[in-house]
Amino acid sequence: MKKTLEYLLAKKQSHQKIVALTCYDYPTAVLEEQAGVDVIFVGDSVGTNVLGYESETEVTMDDIAHHLKAVRRGASQCYILADLPYASYETPEQALSNAQRLVSCGADIIKFEGARADIVTHLVEHGIDVCAHLGLQPQTQQQKAFQGKSFTQAKDILQDALTLENAGIKVLLLELVPEELGKLITESVKVPTIGIGAGRFTDGQVLIVNDILGITPRKLKLAKRYLDYQTSTLQAIAQYKEEVEQQSFPAEENVRHMVEDELQQLIDWTQSNYFSRD
Ligand code: KIV
Numbered sequence: 001m002k003k004t005l006e007y008l009l010a011k012k013q014s015h016q017k018i019v020a021l022t023c024y025d026y027p028t029a030v031l032e033e034q035a036g037v038d039v040i041f042v043g044d045s046v047g048t049n050v051l052g053y054e055s056e057t058e059v060t061m062d063d064i065a066h067h068l069k070a071v072r073r074g075a076s077q078c079y080i081l082a083d084l085p086y087a088s089y090e091t092p093e094q095a096l097s098n099a100q101r102l103v104s105c106g107a108d109i110i111k112f113e114g115a116r117a118d119i120v121t122h123l124v125e126h127g128i129d130v131c132a133h134l135g136l137q138p139q140t141q142q143q144k145a146f147q148g149k150s151f152t153q154a155k156d157i158l159q160d161a162l163t164l165e166n167a168g169i170k171v172l173l174l175e176l177v178p179e180e181l182g183k184l185i186t187e188s189v190k191v192p193t194i195g196i197g198a199g200r201f202t203d204g205q206v207l208i209v210n211d212i213l214g215i216t217p218r219k220l221k222l223a224k225r226y227l228d229y230q231t232s233t234l235q236a237i238a239q240y241k242e243e244v245e246q247q248s249f250p251a252e253e254n255v256r257h258m259v260e261d262e263l264q265q266l267i268d269w270t271q272s273n274y275f276s277r278d
Contacts, residue, residue, distance in 0.1 A: 003038050003079040005109070005129060005170055011038070011203065012192040018204025020081075020194050021212070024050045024067045028209060029074025039194065040075055041206055042068045042107070044083045044139065049210045056138045059085040061098055065105045072106025081131055081171070082107035086139040092122035099128045109171060113137040115160035117167035124168035132164040135198065136176035146197075148177040158185055165189045173206070174198040176222070197222030 011018050020039035023029050024046045032040055046067050047053035061084075068082050082102040089095035089112050099110040110123065111131040120130050134157050135147045148154040158181070161172055172193045174182050179199025186193045186202050195202030197220075210216045211223040214230055243249035258266070 002077050005079070008038065008079065008171065008192045008204075018192055018194060020204050020206035022046075022049075022206065022209045023071050023075070024209075026070045026074040029071040029078075032209070033075040033078050037075075037078060039204065039206070040071055040078045040080050041111075042071050042080060042082045043111070044085045045208050049208060049216065055142065057086040059083075061085060061088050061101065065101060068102060068105045068107060079108050080106055081109045081111050084110060084112040089116070089119055092119045095119045096122055096126055096128070099123055100126075103128060111171075111173060113139050115164060117163050120164055120167035120169055129170045130168065131171035131173055131194075132161070132169045133173045133175065134160055134164075134177075135174045138175075144176065146176050146178065148181045154178070154181045154184075157181060158188065161185045161189055165191055174202060 008018055018038050019036070020041060021032055021037050022041040022043050022045055023032050024042065029040065042064060044056045044059040044064065046063060047056050047059035050067070051059070051063065053059065064082055064085055068080070072080060082105070084095060084098055084102070088098045095112065095116075102110055109129040109131050111133050112119065113133040114137060115132070115134065120132065123130050136144060138144070141147075148157045154177075157177065164172070170191055172185070172189060172191055174185060174193055174195045176197040177185075177195075177199075179201065182193070182195050182198035183201035192203040194204040194206050196206050196208075207223050208216075211218070211220060212226050214225045214228045217230065219225065240249065257263075
């Protein structure tokens, strides 16, 4: 069954957690859907996690569209959220045409950073579902520091959340805020909240898939590693290299043979055509 906004809202209302995870490619999308992930984020985290970029600001619309299409091919039933990358939503009009492009590539909802109620209103008026992104905003805050620790900062984030909800957002992402603020905002808005480093009480949790699989070497306090992909992959590749060099791969079970009669014809033909010429 296709996961929808109504499904996410019902989860919030019945206090069941929404499970979200980033994804950037087809095979991982197939597995995330099989595992029962509700929301897949095709975020601009693709830049530093997959494309080898230095920062999120290098990610382009073409990058997001390319990875989004692959993820949608692998996960037809998940609710897919796509990011508008850096500098792709300078005006409401620019935001709309880029959001429409991502919807045509398979996104169910579009996320962008900051408290831009004008852009939310414009997109909503044109039938686009919007997720706001508050707390740490990596596109403009290079230093990955917790946000909303003081009363004034926390109040500003809470007020932004309420303003954006009034403007029509359907989901709210909270990144790197204290647990108390994550809880307060979650209780103050009707839309589902999804947190990354925002404590235990948001309606859902999202993590970067590369962090939970151990693809990235970093170990973040906010994340948990469920697999040591780096070690297993390195071992597998090193073993393959060794077996090729030692000629133990390919082995008899990896090869196919010609039937004897066909092989004999080929040998005879080769000899009469190439080796008997003077
Ligand atoms: O870019 C991204 O993947 C995100 C994460 C914070 C979930 O927005």
